[in-house]
Amino acid sequence: MTSHAILASLFSALVWLVIIGGLRQRQKLRPVAAILLFVLPLLAGNVYYFGWVNPEQQKQAAIDASAARLATLPVWRTVKVQQPALYQQAYDELITHLRAGMPPQQAIDSLRPLVADLLNQRINAARDEDLVDYMQASLEQMKQIRQHSTGQCFRFLFPQVKGGVNVSELLPKAVTDRELQSMDVLLQHSRGAEQSVDLKQGRVQLQSVVRGLYDRWGSDLQTLNTPAEPGVDEGKLCDMTIDLYQSVLALPGKDSANVLRIIISGTGN
Incomplete structure (x- = not known):
């Protein structure tokens, strides 16, 4: 009292x-x-x-404290400045989840899809080093979640098929913090002109990566395009996705960023 x-x-x-x-x-x-x-x-x-x-x-x-915390978190503090309407949408969703009884951290994590859409819009304007750093942080998350379970990894990679996961329950705070920080840096430095993408060279490098993957996975590699298909091997899909990004990130920085943009934008044919 x-x-x-x-x-x-x-x-x-x-x-x-x-x-x-x-x-x-x-x-x-x-x-x-x-x-x-x-x-x-x-x-x-x-x-x-x-x-x-x-x-x-x-x-x-508790609701007021969580709402105030959102404005101080990496990514969301940047979104609040750059995209006020998106921040307000996230804020409203957060309040709704908290009033429904969702734990604060889970409620904040549930806002990730809103940031993912913004990131996809900024990929072509992001600096090469920021894009590579963000994908390296994401790859580390993939690997650690894969160690937890096949099902969790599949849900993390393909949330549109089976729903996402609560990463704060699965991963060490240092891992999630690193990804948030890399996302924040990417957003801060991706408001200018789009980076030039050498589509011809990028497609050649991507084809080389795919040939290496095909040598290891064979025709199963095609299931990366149909993750919602009944009976897919979820564990293999996770492993192939991890292998794909590991192979791309093994390229030199500029080349790696070039291929990543082609993959994410879907211009690899």
Whole structure:
């Protein structure tokens, strides 16, 4: 109970005690009735406060704290400045999830798809080193989630098929923090002109990567294009995806960024 609530309760009790005392002096109340008149309102008031008012205040305080924290987090603090409408959408979704009883960190993690869409829009304007760093952080997440389970890895990579995962429950904080920081840097430096992409050279390098993958995986590689197909081998899809990005990131920085843009934009033919 807050100090204001305690003072109000004590004041009410004192006033009520004076009234009851006056009635007793005039012999208009029996002792038992006087006690009940004093105790019952106080009991009802405390039940009301601790049963409804205080829990609601605590819930609202937790919601306010999480909403304030969102504005200080990497990525979201940048989105708030660069894309106010998107930030407001994220803020509204966060409040909705919190009011529904979702844990704060899970509610914040649930906003990731909103950032993913923005990132995809910024890929072509991102600096090469920022794009490569972000994908390296994402690759580390893929590997660690794959170690947890095949199903979790599949859901992480293909959320449109089976829904996503709560990465904060699966990964060390250092791993998730690194990805958020790399995303934040990418967004901060991707508001200018698009980077030049050598499509011809990039496609040659991508074809070389794919040939290497085909040597290792054979015709199963084609299932990367149809993850929603019934009966797909989820573990193999995860492993092939990891292999793909490992192979691309093994290229020199400029070449790696070039191929990544082609893959993400779907211009690899």
